[in-house]
Amino acid sequence: MNPELEHQIRFSRNCWFPAYIGVVHAATSANTRDKTNDIEGFHCPARICAGSVLLAMGASILGCGGGGAGSGTQSSPPPSITVSVTPSAATVLLGETLSFSASVSNSSDTSASWSVNVVTGGSAQAGTISADEVCTAPADLPSGGPVQVTATGRANASKSATARVTITSDISLPVSPNPASVELGAAQTFQAPIASQGRPDTSIRWSFSGLPARAPAARSTRAAATQPRKSSPVPRR
DSSP: OOOOGGGEEETTTTTTEEEEEEHHHHHHHOOOSOOOETTTTTTEEHHHHHHHHHHHHHHHHHHHHHHHHHHHHHOOOOOEEEEEEEEEEEEEEETTTEEOOEESSSSSOOOEEEEETTTTTTETTTEETTTEEEEEEOOOOOSSSEEEEEEEEOTTTTEEEEEEEEEEOOBOOOOOOOSSOOOTTTOOOOOOBBBBOOOOOOOOOOOOSSSSSOOOHHHHHHHHHHHOOOOOOOOOO
């Protein structure tokens, strides 16, 4: 075979298919009906040889394409982002502070945003948390029980972790003097110093109980009872 008729056609990165320029030209020429081609000692009409080579080329392309796809290295999906919070549970006194730490894995952005009971940065009722991961308990006990401190990854807002924080109180409130005796109409001063290891709300609400209250309705009834009855005039006959 004449080396000049051989041509290398590259179909993919890993596959080469030898073709013959003479055959390709015979297939595209208008005067191929009476021509013949010798390919590696095989004598055949140009049209038949060209068709056979084209079919072989098509099969080779399919085979090479399949082999290339199967032999290629497929990259595995990147690991998902995970977020963790330390500590995951804690107890803190009223008004005291507690430090947290958030860890964001499998991301170049390891920062996180913080919230308390789904409120970004927290609130005075449930407690607050700063950007440096320090949580401050509220001064008054929250009505909903333990609060939820949540760290959310900035790289993916669907990735978060939550810590359960229980707010406790150690307040003692002694009242003095106790007991106390007060004359009718006299005044008595009481004191109630708040004692606590935390920083609770120091405001005090006073209430008074133990003596019956006067009913305004009773006074009105007694007043009505003391009024003299008016006599009805006797009709004249």
